[in-house]
Amino acid sequence: MIEKSPILNFVTHAILLAAAFAMCFPIYVSLITATMPFERVAEVPKPLWPSDQLLVNMAAAWKKGAFSTLFMNSIISTLIITVGKIVIAMITAFALVYFRFRFRALAFWMIFITLMLPLEVRIVPTYEIVSNVLLPIQRILEWTGLAWLIQTLSGVRVVLKLSLINTYLGLTLPLIATATGTFLFRQFFLTIPDELAEASKMDGSGALRFFWDILLPLSRTNIAALAVIMFVFGWNQYLWPLLVTTGPEYRTLTIGLTAMQPGSDATADWNVILAGALLVMMPPVLVVVLAQRWFVKGLVNTDK
């Protein structure tokens, strides 16, 4: 649009500002509330200038929500999701783009279809598998009659059971198994000229060497982008951690935060709760801010 009209400019800017205000004001209010002493939380009209109790409230929230364990759990599971996702996505995309194997198209479409099946859609079967990873094998044994055979022959009843409930693996594996990253890397690899692969073949490097020496360094910015997306995605998970953990020792921050909400008859110490919310928000915000600087660096140093 190269239209030059002051009225249109004014209107568009007004809309943008209104939207920005609508986005930012609640965050601002929670920030202010988090700095208040308990006595001033219920004040009317709501105070819009910060007070000096932020660190005190944060410390209180940390203690009240038992954040030490939860923070650790959140960081560990988010890192597993991020790293696991990038590793699996890159290797899968590498196989799909650079190797010609039987049923390649079929493999690609099966992966692609999972894009349309987010965790929430397949949450019941996923839970069933996670609660007993060996269930499919058990079922196969039963259907084929092998379980019966073993039982009649040896008198032993075959019951295979390996549960991932309350483990980091159970917390992360189902979230890693989606196609977004694979698709991203596949599209990127397709833009890399074939000659690069051929040149490295002529230079004597095998497939893995090519992956390590050429593809990986060229994918840096894509890896950074995916890492940011996956970190935020993993950190903000709520439904799945709630389902797959039963006690506080594997719970994550998002669940801990909801647990801080007051019951119907208790007084709400909103200053502490919102200070806790700020703590929970901090890591993803930091990652986005830091990675943004990294993006810019990657953009300036483009090698093309």
Added chain:
Amino acid sequence: MAEIEFSNITKSFGTTQVLHSLNLSIERGAFAVILGPSGCGKSTLLRLLAGLEKVSSGEISIAGRRVEELQPRERDVAMVFQNYALYPHMTVAQNLGYSLRVAGVKRPEIEKRVAEVARTLQLDEYLKRKPGQLSGGQRQRVAMGRAIIREPKVFLFDEPLSNLDAKLRTQMRLEIKRLHRKQGVTSLFVTHDQIEAMTLADILIVMNKGRIEQVGRPADIYEKPASAFVASFLGSPPMNLIPATVDTDNRGIVFGDGMKISLGYALPVAPGTEIVAGIRPEHVEIGNGHIVPVEFAEELGNGRQVHLRIGDMAVSALLSANDKQVIGDALAIKLPSEHLHFFAKDGRVIDVQPTAHTVSKPETAERTVSVPALV
């Protein structure tokens, strides 16, 4: 001794056959150029030799060793790609040394050889730069350096000059020739540019539609094309090819507009046969003889190119710079019989005794042309 030997090579992609039972052998130290229009299979032939494609059938050997089942790295060949294919994230020095690093050569040795190659190609100043910071010519040199550093038995060039502008192309052509003189490594160079092919080649291979049309020294091929295709592909402007009928006594030919040329010898075909007569524009004589209409003349600086018509066929003639004749609407021309080439309707050359055109039938006979090694 033949350094590169293709025997009965065929190659199909799916149901399309791109190479038809092809035989070729190239002497050690020769600079061989494969010339042909796009889609003639010349690049495929190169890629088969490099190991980037698998042969459908047939044998390839390099220095007496069968290679068609070997991996590219085991074949002792290096390749320069059309778009250079430099690794964009590595510096020039890393690009040059990559093959050695993969081969597990020690770091001081790599540095020594990189420095050596960089000196040969005048890349010393750019070793720390990345490909993105280099000009086209410099990238081209890095691509060549990457091939040279491995000291292979054979160099392969896949249209390496086509991404450069005209001036740089001429310059790099000379550099490639100089390098070949110095190193004497057998080279196979693929191009669709006939000037590149003529100037670089010790031995020229003209391909068309997956078959070899002719093999020989560039000058020989220029003078005695084995087919109408070769005749029209080499030379700029290309050879005029004009349909004609063999006269009743088969010692002359008649063109569409009634122009007759007597040959002084008999053509080995029946009188009345329809043939194609070829003559290069520089051999068309102007001044006396048959009168033909002129379409227009183009100024070339070092001469003029005149576009004429014989019957309904466009014919061009080259005039040298000191030929000051004014070009009007019509011109008298003469086609000297000693410069005429004759081709049958299917494009094959018709052998004529007095001028001793060599028989060279495209489909048969293995073609080996010996070229002494240049050391």
